[in-house]
Amino acid sequence: MEPRELTLRMTGYAPDMAHSSSKEESTQLLRRAIAGDRAAFDQIILRYQRRALMTAWRLLGNREDAQDAAQEVFLRLYRYMHRFDEKHDLLPWLYRMTVNVCHDLHRKRSLDNGLALEEVNPPSTDVDPAGEITRAEQRRIIQRALKTLTEKERAAVVLRDIEGVSTKDVAGILGSSETTVRSQISSARVKIRKFVDEVEKRHS
């Protein structure tokens, strides 16, 4: 039985072997989980839930939706873990599932993909005595800036700049070429910079 919407195969994807011990542990846990060990799957949840939740939050811009998405990611992992290819790392597979789940959820809930600059409130409350935008406010601005990006740009820049995944691995996760991903990342960074410029201009 082949689920339609799921494109979870990691074709052409070969991650770096930087965290081989962690990879080996994850693979062992997954093997035990496939054999029916619920405690092993619980360990996988504990190990990856923070990443799944935070990535989903960046991609969806909403913590409640992110929780729904993260839950669905682990349920899909449980459903399809027997298909996991042990030659690969579990983390990129999870990232890919997260991106797919967020894409599905985004489409389902018809979230507002673009937030006009006019809708952004100028930072007025979180300004320190020196007149500088506080760190918390900076994060809020960046969150809003992320919403101005296209879905693909957002996925690329979140994985590369926030999750710290290499460009090559981002290309593998998103199923795109490195050139395409580089172009999306570049465009996203420039858009974010310009968004911040606009907000700072209003603030000043």
Place this chain on the structure above:
Amino acid sequence: MNCLDFEKFIALHVEGDLPERKGRAVAEHLKICEHCQEFAERLKASQGMLKSLAEESVDDAVLQELRGRVLNGLVTETERQRFPLWRYALGAGLAVLVILAATTIRHPSKDRFAQVSRVTSQPPATVAMGETPALARSSSIRVAKDKGVAGRRARFRGSLPAGAKPQPSVQLMVKLVTDNPNVVVYWLVD
């Protein structure tokens, strides 16, 4: 290439995401272009803001809630794997077929009744013993003229000798009455 064209390369260069050759070209341009230098500095600042999102923490309570939801979902998921939906659909389909078959056997269709009633609507008149019924009268008895196939046929039919005058045959009609008043079976026997 003007400075606007350089923007997209600078956006990659500040994070070391450009291939070496292109990276060198951008670095050379930055040495001589103040506008692009300033843009690169501003990009580094916004990249710092973007990366600071990675430092954000999540409450343990939120993670606990998520874990609880997943573990609860696994129970449903296990049930679903054990009894997939297609099995329920197949079971329901078979049940419907059995019910339909049972209903049809207990209550035959009205058409079949109608057909039977048409057949039996005009039963042949009751024939007394010894009297030739209309069906028997209309049939002729062949006389074997010679031996051979005809002779064998004659023997089969009663073996009348040549020249003998055929006698009317005696036929017996059996009337079978059933519980159903519409169903009466007549059986003619030579």
